[in-house]
Amino acid sequence: GAGVSQTPSNKVTEKGKYVELRCDPISGHTALYWYRQSLGQGPEFLIYFQGTGAADDSGLPNDRFFAVRPEGSVSTLKIQRTERGDSAVYLCASSLGPASGSYEQYFGPGTRLTVT
Amino acid sequence: DAKTTQPNSMESNEEEPVHLPCNHSTISGTDYIHWYRQLPSQGPEYVIHGLTSNVNNRMASLAIAEDRKSSTLILHRATLRDAAVYYCILRDRGGGSNYKLTFGKGTLLTVNP
Numbered sequence: 001g002a003g004v005s006q007t008p009s010n011k012v013t014e015k016g017k018y019v020e021l022r023c024d025p026i027s028g029h030t031a032l033y034w035y036r037q038s039l040g041q042g043p044e045f046l047i048y049f050q051g052t053g054a055a056d057d058s059g060l061p062n063d064r065f066f067a068v069r070p071e072g073s074v075s076t077l078k079i080q081r082t083e084r085g086d087s088a089v090y091l092c093a094s095s096l097g098p099a100s101g102s103y104e105q106y107f108g109p110g111t112r113l114t115v116t
Numbered sequence: 117d118a119k120t121t122q123p124n125s126m127e128s129n130e131e132e133p134v135h136l137p138c139n140h141s142t143i144s145g146t147d148y149i150h151w152y153r154q155l156p157s158q159g160p161e162y163v164i165h166g167l168t169s170n171v172n173n174r175m176a177s178l179a180i181a182e183d184r185k186s187s188t189l190i191l192h193r194a195t196l197r198d199a200a201v202y203y204c205i206l207r208d209r210g211g212g213s214n215y216k217l218t219f220g221k222g223t224l225l226t227v228n229p
């Protein structure tokens with residue numbers, strides 16, 4: 001079946017611009033995560049959704065970052081006034097959620113964001 | 117989150133077994149041990165997880181020390197496609213519904229033909 005998809009695969013933007021990154025999770029997965037990965041580092045947690053609500057946004061670095069999941073499936077990560085330090089690969093993952101007893105997270109291929 | 121320590125890199129030859137170590141001396145009784153791997157230019161991929169007993173699946177085996185302060189991921193016959201960064205992660209079983217993963221830098225496994 002289809003895995004997690006992310007669009008665009010690459011995004012180049014100028015400093016100060018606004019960007020949106022999209023994640024399509026696996027159908028039926030209620031849990032959705034966003035992570036950010038800088039070069040040479042492991043992924044870093046940003047935000048977790050259970051259904052439509054953001055259950056944990058403790059990893060968002062500042063108020064320029066915001067994410068939504070209005071219908072409990074597709075999610076959009078929004079970054080305002082981008083800075084060069086925001087350049088990274090943004091990864092999305094989904095899982096079946098706590099009721100299933102399954103812990104496995106399925107990751108998408110990521111969106112490589114470059115801020116010039 | 118409890119911390120894990122892994123070697124920065126390891127090398128193996130194709131068709132040979134690989135043992136990837138992980139130390140987690142501050143592990144708590146409610147922490148699961150998870151392994152993920154990340155192939156070049158891809159997102160991480162789940163490999164295996166365990167709590168106390170050794171675990172086997174189609175990809176690998178996980179050997180957990182009796183005191184749970186260390187574990188070893190075993191690839192029984194390495195292939196070139198196993199070249200990746202391998203992450204050992206502790207996840208709190210009692211963390212409610214949030215199964216967020218805390219990644220370290222992992223071990224870069226190189227497989228020689």
